[in-house]
Amino acid sequence: MKAPDFAYCRPASIDAVCALLAEHRDDARILAGGQSLMATLNLRLSAPALLVDINRIDALRGIHLAGDGNYLRIGALARHAEVARSPLVALHAPLITAAMRHVAHPAIRNRGTTCGSLALADPSAEMPACAIALDATLVLQSQSGTRGVPARDFFFGLYETARRDDELLIEVRVPCQPADQRVGFDELSRRHGDFAMVGVAVTARGTPDRMTDLRLVVFGTDTMPIDCRDAAALADRQAWSPALGEAIASAAAASLDPDTNMFGGPAVKRRQAAALIRRVLTATFTSREAWHG
Amino acid sequence: MDKRADIVVVVNGLARQLNVPVRRNLVDMLRHDLGLTGAHVGCEHGVCGACNVRVDGVVVRGCLMLAVQADGATVDTIEGLTATGEIAALQSAFVERNALQCGYCTPGMLMTGAELLSQQTCPSRAVIRDAISGNYCRCTGYQAIVDAIETTALARKDGIPS
Ligand SMILES: Cc1cc2nc3c(=O)[nH]c(=O)nc-3n(C[C@H](O)[C@H](O)[C@H](O)COP(=O)(O)OP(=O)(O)OC[C@H]3O[C@@H](n4cnc5c(N)ncnc54)[C@H](O)[C@@H]3O)c2cc1C
Ligand code: FES
Ligand code: FES
Numbered sequence: 001m002k003a004p005d006f007a008y009c010r011p012a013s014i015d016a017v018c019a020l021l022a023e024h025r026d027d028a029r030i031l032a033g034g035q036s037l038m039a040t041l042n043l044r045l046s047a048p049a050l051l052v053d054i055n056r057i058d059a060l061r062g063i064h065l066a067g068d069g070n071y072l073r074i075g076a077l078a079r080h081a082e083v084a085r086s087p088l089v090a091l092h093a094p095l096i097t098a099a100m101r102h103v104a105h106p107a108i109r110n111r112g113t114t115c116g117s118l119a120l121a122d123p124s125a126e127m128p129a130c131a132i133a134l135d136a137t138l139v140l141q142s143q144s145g146t147r148g149v150p151a152r153d154f155f156f157g158l159y160e161t162a163r164r165d166d167e168l169l170i171e172v173r174v175p176c177q178p179a180d181q182r183v184g185f186d187e188l189s190r191r192h193g194d195f196a197m198v199g200v201a202v203t204a205r206g207t208p209d210r211m212t213d214l215r216l217v218v219f220g221t222d223t224m225p226i227d228c229r230d231a232a233a234l235a236d237r238q239a240w241s242p243a244l245g246e247a248i249a250s251a252a253a254a255s256l257d258p259d260t261n262m263f264g265g266p267a268v269k270r271r272q273a274a275a276l277i278r279r280v281l282t283a284t285f286t287s288r289e290a291w292h293g
Numbered sequence: 294m295d296k297r298a299d300i301v302v303v304v305n306g307l308a309r310q311l312n313v314p315v316r317r318n319l320v321d322m323l324r325h326d327l328g329l330t331g332a333h334v335g336c337e338h339g340v341c342g343a344c345n346v347r348v349d350g351v352v353v354r355g356c357l358m359l360a361v362q363a364d365g366a367t368v369d370t371i372e373g374l375t376a377t378g379e380i381a382a383l384q385s386a387f388v389e390r391n392a393l394q395c396g397y398c399t400p401g402m403l404m405t406g407a408e409l410l411s412q413q414t415c416p417s418r419a420v421i422r423d424a425i426s427g428n429y430c431r432c433t434g435y436q437a438i439v440d441a442i443e444t445t446a447l448a449r450k451d452g453i454p455s
């Protein structure tokens with residue numbers, strides 16, 4: 001099928017985008033990479049009156065170290081491919097680098113944006129889970145000003161976020177990883193590059209003898225990424241052991257509330273999640289590479 | 294905010310001036326307005342890769358980009374890559390290794406294969422599989438396509454120009 005009729009504009013500044021959004025609200029859609037939006041238009045799943053193409057706004061480009069070197073700023077026009085090969089991201093947010101190879105296929109990563117993925121909030125997407133695990137902040141701008149929303153408060157439910165109709169997501173700020181942090185990421189999908197049936201993002205500090213600050217985010221099972229805090233708390237100040245991994249995995253899987261979809265029902269998904277969590281935790285805590293701290 | 298737009302695009306090295314409906318996607322513009330039918334339309338939602346073309350040097354889905362977005366850009370299609378000889382070795386390898394049958398997926402596969410080979414000198418079979426995982430082929434079973442891309446990489450490594 002072909003896209004329905006719409007009007008198109010390509011403003012040159014963030015202010016111009018905000019003015020258009022204030023005027024057209026939900027009748028307008030931001031066109032970033034188009035890798036989700038164009039597909040929904042071609043399938044006639046959505047029919048906005050106006051597309052606001054942000055691709056010519058230079059202020060939205062790039063990946064920079066900011067805030068006196070405390071965080072990475074990933075602009076709304078940074079493509080997945082750019083983020084995937086960024087040395088800054090590899091150094092300061094290696095979880096994102098690890099997750100990126102699971103995001104779609106090369107041609108889609110060449111155009112799709114990391115912020116677009118966050119704004120869309122697909123429950124099977126990798127970046128929302130990483131943003132939560134890394135305590136990232138999403139920066140939204142409208143005519144009434146700029147505000148930062150922590151990733152953990154940004155996602156509500158199926159494609160639902162804290163973004164208002166008149167707001168543009170201008171960047172995501174990712175705190176630079178502490179020296180003693182390690183990360184783990186993996187997912188199960190039918191074909192590499194497809195959306196996850198279940199995925200797991202992990203960050204942790206400390207040493208294998210004394211773990212602290214375990215963060216465990218599971219995605220693909222529920223309507224939004226699930227931050228499994230209670231299960232992760234079991235690791236606090238504990239030494240890594242397979243038994244502990246098992247306990248965390250079953251507690252985390254039990255806290256999920258999966259829907260039935262074409263990949264199976266809740267019981268299948270909980271089992272897949274538990275198996276994957278065990279696998280990711282084991283890889284994270286027993287990999288040969290030495291702990292930093 | 295018009296529903297049509299005037300655009301200038303450099304397609305396969307030639308500047309083209311067009312007036313297109315803003316809802317027209319890039320692959321339809323190439324096929325219908327310019328008669329470049331090498332890039333195919335398969336699924337129109339980004340899954341099959343038959344519409345892959347190169348925009349400003351990187352491979353993108355022609356069905357997920359509007360023609361109006363290519364205003365000011367450089368677009369290369371399989372016709373252009375063939376004419377310059379850039380992918381001649383890869384194309385011969387596809388023929389030699391029987392990596393195409395109906396040929397529907399082939400232009401997109403070649404685009405993807407060429408981009409991979411421009412980024413990595415000698416990708417492993419696993420890496421090749423990974424790279425072409427976004428391109429559907431209904432005929433070959435992929436084995437032969439992996440063979441062809443691998444053959445080209447190995448030949449190039451041995452100093453045979455690609
Ligand atoms: C075949 C295929 C496979 C895919 N597989 C995966 C996968 O495995 N994992 C994954 O995560 N994604 C996957 N994707 C989606 C891809 O990553 C998209 O690029 C991404 O989800 C959306 O980013 P975009 O820049 O393309 O956004 P667009 O498609 O341009 O926009 C998506 C939505 O977000 C809104 N939006 C975008 N940017 C902003 C902004 N800055 N401010 C406010 N609103 C904004 C748009 O209005 C729209 O509603 C896949 C896509 C395809 C076609
Ligand atoms: S037609 Fe574009 S990916 Fe299938
Ligand atoms: S050769 Fe027929 S689809 Fe690939």
